[in-house]
């Protein structure tokens with residue numbers, strides 16, 4: 001068993017068998033098991049899959065998931081390479097006219113019903129959506145899965161959760177992570193730059209999620225573990241210097257981003273929750289996805305929204321650090337009837353899915369929240385100051401790489417931005433900086449300020 005105190009800091013070592021497939025003994029009191037056993041990033045990797053796979057996953061019957069784009073990018077070659085040593089059934093996912101596949105529980109049910117054969121493993125060839133669908137199908141069937149990644153576009157490859165919507169509500173659920181992640185640098189390089197920049201957007205939420213998680217542990221006594229930070233902080237801050245080179249499609253910068261996204265996924269897998277990589281900024285992004293799906297409007301890439309939302313949260317932190325926490329009095333919750341009416345008015349058809357989340361959040365809220373905020377004011381502000389120092393480098397990296405930094409660049413209107421700030425915290429029970437701001441009576445003014453074109457609007 002590896003002691004986390006002696007953890008290596010280099011990305012190569014973290015993505016090696018010093019960490020992968022290991023149990024890590026941790027100061028948080030838990031043993032963290034890492035179920036992903038191998039990461040292979042090399043040219044022509046698809047051809048080597050049949051040689052590498054047998055030592056990691058037994059069996060020959062593969063259910064291969066791809067869509068027309070990822071089939072062309074890598075699935076075709078993988079299927080050919082698996083050739084005679086494996087029996088492969090391809091499940092081609094249909095995208096909508098905009099090229100989008102919506103990752104939902106309903107689609108997993110459909111695929112489960114359609115792929116009735118007997119399989120030993122699932123192979124997911126693609127990025128976010130296909131990876132999540134592959135993990136979930138394998139998990140439900142109780143068989144392992146592996147991934148052939150096609151873009152450095154998000155951090156879910158190695159995570160033990162899936163982000164799927166259910167009845168229109170964005171949910172994250174536990175699942176089994178892939179045993180192996182394969183990637184061919186030339187395939188990652190050929191992915192549209194927009195996808196790679198979305199990966200950067202997803203990654204740079206890291207300091208904000210970490211800060212939200214820390215605050216939740218101080219205010220709510222939530223479980224907190226130092227391991228995610230130990231894995232990712234140093235490589236992340238070093239890499240911020242390299243990310244401007246993504247603007248020139250620099251291969252080293254793309255591979256570095258991909259490796260860090262894998263580590264970000266691991267940082268969630270080790271603690272079994274998305275907390276290390278999903279805070280208030282993810283709630284803003286989920287809010288946009290949910291309301292746009294409800295209204296039949298086009299969605300943006302997850303990571304592109306998360307990058308923009310991270311800078312919104314950066315501005316919110318900047319405000320909070322200037323507040324005197326002791327100046328406000330505890331405001332009691334609205335009556336359940338009023339709160340329900342409010343949710344129905346704001347969320348319309350989504351209200352039945354949102355209400356249980358908001359109701360549970362209101363019920364968990366007590367006057368102690370404010371007391372603990374005040375009691376921990378200095379520690380919280382110190383944590384935020386540290387986050388804002390990294391945030392300055394994050395803003396520079398996003399700007400220099402050409403990633404979107406304002407909501408308007410993604411076609412998100414100022415009304416949508418304002419609404420997400422005001423209501424995003426209602427869609428999930430997780431305690432984030434949005435709840436902190438509401439408790440300190442600063443959220444409403446911030447929403448109005450951003451909505452009227454201030455800060456990141």
Ligand SMILES: [Zn+2]
Nearest residue numbers: 026028225227
């Ligand atoms: Zn731990």
Ligand SMILES: [Zn+2]
Nearest residue numbers: 155202302306
């Ligand atoms: Zn994300």
